[in-house]
Amino acid sequence: MNGTAIENFVCVIFNVSFMNCTWHVGRNATEDTQYFLYWRPPKKEDVTECQNYIKDNCGRHTGCQFQNVAIENSAYFLVNGSSSEKSIQSYEKKIILFQIEKLTPPLNVTVNCTEASHRCSIWWQPPRTSHVKIMNCFKYEIVIENKADAEKNTKIASETKAIIEKNSYLYESFSSGKRYSVKIRAADAGFCLVSRNWGEWSTPVEFGTQQVTSTSSYMLYLIPGLTAGLTLFLCMTVRAYLKNTSATVPQPRDPFREPSPVDFQTEYMNLLKKQGTEEIIDIEEVMECK
CATH class of the missing domain: 2.60.40.10 (Immunoglobulins)
Structure with missing residues (x-):
C-alpha cells in the first residue's frame, strides 16, 4: 500500500x-x-x-x-x-x-607567533580516515577570531576566513596585545574518494599574550600557601602548649630549714639560665618545623 x-x-x-x-x-x-x-x-x-x-x-x-x-x-x-x-x-x-562520511577534525593544530614580524605560523595534520593515505586529498577552511576582551567590554573585533589546499597557514595580522582563536575543518580537494561536505571543526586553539587566568589556576597557588601557613600555626601552637605544661615544678622545701638569702639568689639565677636555654631550644624546634 x-x-x-x-x-x-x-x-x-x-x-x-x-x-x-x-x-x-x-x-x-x-x-x-x-x-x-x-x-x-x-x-x-x-x-x-x-x-x-x-x-x-x-x-x-x-x-x-x-x-x-x-x-x-x-x-x-x-x-x-x-x-x-x-x-x-x-x-x-x-x-x-x-x-x-563526516570527516573528523584536523589533528594537532599548532600556532607559533613572532611579535616582531606580527606573523603567526599555523600547522596541522589531516583528519583521520580509514581509506585515504594522501595528504593532498584535502582542502581546509580556517577561521581566526580576534577574541573578545571582557575587561574592555569589546566584542569580536575581526574574523579571518580562508580556504587553502595545504596543511599550513601564515597569519599576518597578529598583535601581541590581543588574544585570538583558530579552528579548522576539512573536505575533499576534488580528486580523491573523500566527502565534499565539510567535516567537523577542530577544538579552538587560543594564542596571544593576553591570557585569562582561570579560578583553578589561582587555586594552584592559593592552596599550597594556605597549607604551609596552617602547618606553621599548628606547630607553634602545639609548641607553646607543651612549653606551658612541661614547665619545671619546684620541689617542696624542707619546712624545718628556711633558705638563706644566698641560696635563694643562687637558685633564682639557675632558674633564669634554664628558662633561657629552653627558649632557645623552642625557637630552634619551631624553625625546624617550619
Whole structure:
C-alpha cells in the first residue's frame, strides 16, 4: 500500500568507522507496523540484518547503528516492514559510502607567533580516515577570531576566513596585545574518494599574550600557601602548649630549714639560665618545623 514504506532514509559515517542510518515511519503506516533493515557491506555477498536498532517511543524501529564500517565502494540497503492490518512497501537504496562520511577534525593544530614580524605560523595534520593515505586529498577552511576582551567590554573585533589546499597557514595580522582563536575543518580537494561536505571543526586553539587566568589556576597557588601557613600555626601552637605544661615544678622545701638569702639568689639565677636555654631550644624546634 502506498505511503507505508519508510521515508527520509539517511545514513552518516562518523569517527572513521561508525555509521548511523535513520528513517521516518511511513505516513500511511499503521501503529503496529514494524520495520527491518538489511544491508550488504562492500565486497561482501551476504545480506545481514541490523544488530542494533534505534527505536521510537512506540517501540518501532526508526534507525540502526553500525560499527567497524569499511568505507570502500558502495553498500546496498533494504528496509521492509510487517503489519497485521496491511502490506508494507519495501524501500531500497544504494549508497556510495565515502560520500556520506563526516570527516573528523584536523589533528594537532599548532600556532607559533613572532611579535616582531606580527606573523603567526599555523600547522596541522589531516583528519583521520580509514581509506585515504594522501595528504593532498584535502582542502581546509580556517577561521581566526580576534577574541573578545571582557575587561574592555569589546566584542569580536575581526574574523579571518580562508580556504587553502595545504596543511599550513601564515597569519599576518597578529598583535601581541590581543588574544585570538583558530579552528579548522576539512573536505575533499576534488580528486580523491573523500566527502565534499565539510567535516567537523577542530577544538579552538587560543594564542596571544593576553591570557585569562582561570579560578583553578589561582587555586594552584592559593592552596599550597594556605597549607604551609596552617602547618606553621599548628606547630607553634602545639609548641607553646607543651612549653606551658612541661614547665619545671619546684620541689617542696624542707619546712624545718628556711633558705638563706644566698641560696635563694643562687637558685633564682639557675632558674633564669634554664628558662633561657629552653627558649632557645623552642625557637630552634619551631624553625625546624617550619
